[in-house]
Amino acid sequence: MLFRSQVKSFAITDTELEGALENGMGFDGSSITGYQDIEESDMIAMPDPNTFTILPWRPGEKAVARMICDILTPDRAPYEGDPRYVLKRALKRAREMGFDHYYVGPELEYFYFKNDQGTEVLDKGGYFDLTTLDVASDLRRETVLALERMGIRIEYSHHEVAPSQHEVDMKYQDALRMADSVITYRVAVKEIASRFGVYATFMPKPIFGQNGSGMHTHQSLFKGSNNAFFDKDSKDNLSDTANSYIAGLLRHAKDICSIFAQTTNSYKRLVPGYEAPVYIAWSRSNRSALVRVPLYHPGMEKATRCEFRACDPACNPYLTFAAMLQAGLEGIEKGYRKLEPMGQNLYHLTDIERKERGIEILPDSLGHAIAITERSALVKKTLGSHIFPRFIEIKKKEWDDYRVQVSRYELDKYLPIL
Numbered sequence: 323m324l325f326r327s328q329v330k331s332f333a334i335t336d337t338e339l340e341g342a343l344e345n346g347m348g349f350d351g352s353s354i355t356g357y358q359d360i361e362e363s364d365m366i367a368m369p370d371p372n373t374f375t376i377l378p379w380r381p382g383e384k385a386v387a388r389m390i391c392d393i394l395t396p397d398r399a400p401y402e403g404d405p406r407y408v409l410k411r412a413l414k415r416a417r418e419m420g421f422d423h424y425y426v427g428p429e430l431e432y433f434y435f436k437n438d439q440g441t442e443v444l445d446k447g448g449y450f451d452l453t454t455l456d457v458a459s460d461l462r463r464e465t466v467l468a469l470e471r472m473g474i475r476i477e478y479s480h481h482e483v484a485p486s487q488h489e490v491d492m493k494y495q496d497a498l499r500m501a502d503s504v505i506t507y508r509v510a511v512k513e514i515a516s517r518f519g520v521y522a523t524f525m526p527k528p529i530f531g532q533n534g535s536g537m538h539t540h541q542s543l544f545k546g547s548n549n550a551f552f553d554k555d556s557k558d559n560l561s562d563t564a565n566s567y568i569a570g571l572l573r574h575a576k577d578i579c580s581i582f583a584q585t586t587n588s589y590k591r592l593v594p595g596y597e598a599p600v601y602i603a604w605s606r607s608n609r610s611a612l613v614r615v616p617l618y619h620p621g622m623e624k625a626t627r628c629e630f631r632a633c634d635p636a637c638n639p640y641l642t643f644a645a646m647l648q649a650g651l652e653g654i655e656k657g658y659r660k661l662e663p664m665g666q667n668l669y670h671l672t673d674i675e676r677k678e679r680g681i682e683i684l685p686d687s688l689g690h691a692i693a694i695t696e697r698s699a700l701v702k703k704t705l706g707s708h709i710f711p712r713f714i715e716i717k718k719k720e721w722d723d724y725r726v727q728v729s730r731y732e733l734d735k736y737l738p739i740l
Contacts, residue, residue: 329505330354331388332367342369346394351401365401367391373502378471379513390502402708405640409498412644412704415651416543423544424647425627427494428504430635431535432511433528434458434486438521441528443486458488465490465514472510474503483597484532494540497643504639526583526634527590534591534598537582537635540616541646542627543567552626558606559626560615568604568613568628569660570653571646575602575612575632577698578645579684580691580717582633586724589687591634594669599631602682603664610668612684632684641705648704689721 332349334342351365369389380386393404400407416424436442444458462479469476475493482489490511492503508524515522527534543550543563551564560568583592591598597609604613614629633642652658661680668681676683685691692714695701702710 329509333386343371346391351393351403364396366394366396366398368394375472375506378468379510379517388506390505402706403712405638405644405709406498406501408705408709409501409640409644409647411706412647412651413497416647419651419655420545421543421550422546424497424643425494425542425544426497426500426643427492427540427627428500428633428639429489429491429536429538429540430504430507430524431482431487431489431537432522432524432635433484433535434461434488434515435521435523435528438523443529444520445481446485447481448483448485458486461515461518461520462488462490464518465511468510468514469507472506474506482533482535484529484534487533487535497647501639501643508635524635526585526588526636528587530590535635536591536598536631537633537637537642538629538631539633539642539646540627540629541650543650549623549626551628552623554623558615563654564626564628565660566653566656566658567650568615568653569658570650570656571613571628571630572602572604572661573658574649574652574698574700576682576685576691576694577701578649578695578704579632580688580695580713581645581701582630582637582642583684583688583691584637584717585634586688586720588634588636589685589691592632592684592686599668600684601664601668601676602684603661603668603679604628605663605665608663608665608667611664615663645701645704648700652700687721688717689725692717692721 332347334347346366346368349365349367369391371389373390374387377386377388390406392406393401395401400410413424433441434444436444458481466476466479469490469492477491477493479488479490481487490507492500492507494500495503511522524535526536551561551567552559553561553564583589592600594600599610599612601610601612603611604615605611606615607617608614609631612630612632614631616625616627616629630646664679664681668676671679671681685694695717696714705713
């Protein structure tokens with residue numbers, strides 16, 4: 323789908339494969355939210371053969387494979403509304419600025435529940451727990467094995483902070499391949515969970531009072547094999563390029579918030595506490611800041627990177643990676659200067675103390691976020707003239723649909739007394 327992460331697909335037989343690879347497959351673009359109007363609905367899905375992989379959860383006999391498609395117009399031009407093309411445009415800008423690789427390493431968190439009708443947890447484990455409470459170890463193991471059979475390298479998996487919350491971390495890759503991997507990861511997690519008779523969800527905040535699920539995203543720019551974020555002669559080993567990139571992420575964080583946090587539920591996660599950063603600042607190791615520079619391996623060139631911590635796992639990875647990259651490149655191109663790092667826990671500062679330090683806060687609702695995005699020249703440039711107005715229109719409607727609902731909270735609080 324254009325904005326959300328719901329995967330769209332169709333199946334062909336092996337006898338149609340050669341023709342599909344040569345000519346693509348036609349489909350009705352007007353049936354997909356945000357794509358085309360009905361009078362100009364003919365579109366082409368062109369398979370990318372580099373994404374061919376066998377689906378390990380399907381039967382081995384007469385196996386099923388998948389390929390991710392680029393979307394083309396009938397005259398074979400890239401379709402401006404294709405999220406994959408949005409990321410390709412951002413990567414083209416990076417190459418034109420001299421950067422050969424935009425590496426990203428997202429950490430997607432998710433929950434296992436008994437079914438999709440509620441939030442009954444499978445365990446009451448906590449962060450890194452390896453006990454009998456962690457009954458989902460086999461689920462994670464099967465998921466890791468499936469992903470690795472599909473060519474996706476996994477660094478590690480573990481139980482997360484909240485009950486029944488888990489994380490499987492993929493090895494960093496170039497952004498386009500990683501966006502494809504994120505889509506594959508989410509499908510794999512859900513498919514393996516279904517085989518075990520449970521339900522997996524990437525909903526950002528399914529349980530009130532517990533940590534939500536994030537997609538902390540590590541990122542760096544390389545020129546050939548050299549990390550453009552690394553400077554061995556600087557005090558913190560961060561280059562001017564890294565400093566300006568981080569400054570770009572911080573300056574444009576509110577602009578792109580409706581992209582990396584696309585649902586009304588996303589803003590139930592983006593509240594102070596619960597390890598969800600809402601304060602626009604950076605640090606070297608402090609996880610309460612929006613951007614963090616990890617210090618696992620200080621002085622090691624390949625490991626030098628920044629981590630953007632506000633994304634949630636329900637976002638569209640193509641649009642999200644493109645938005646972060648464009649924000650960082652804007653900082654580099656215009657020479658943004660980075661603020662001083664924040665070493666203390668930002669949740670413990672008062673509003674006055676944060677204001678004195680010039681620390682702003684992310685939008686507190688989808689309505690607030692989309693109002694900021696609507697005024698953003700950077701996001702308009704990132705998404706392009708086709709997607710941008712459609713994105714704004716659809717997100718405004720989503721917010722209005724949510725805003726007028728009468729919630730259980732309101733009935734419980736007001737009905738007995740008003």
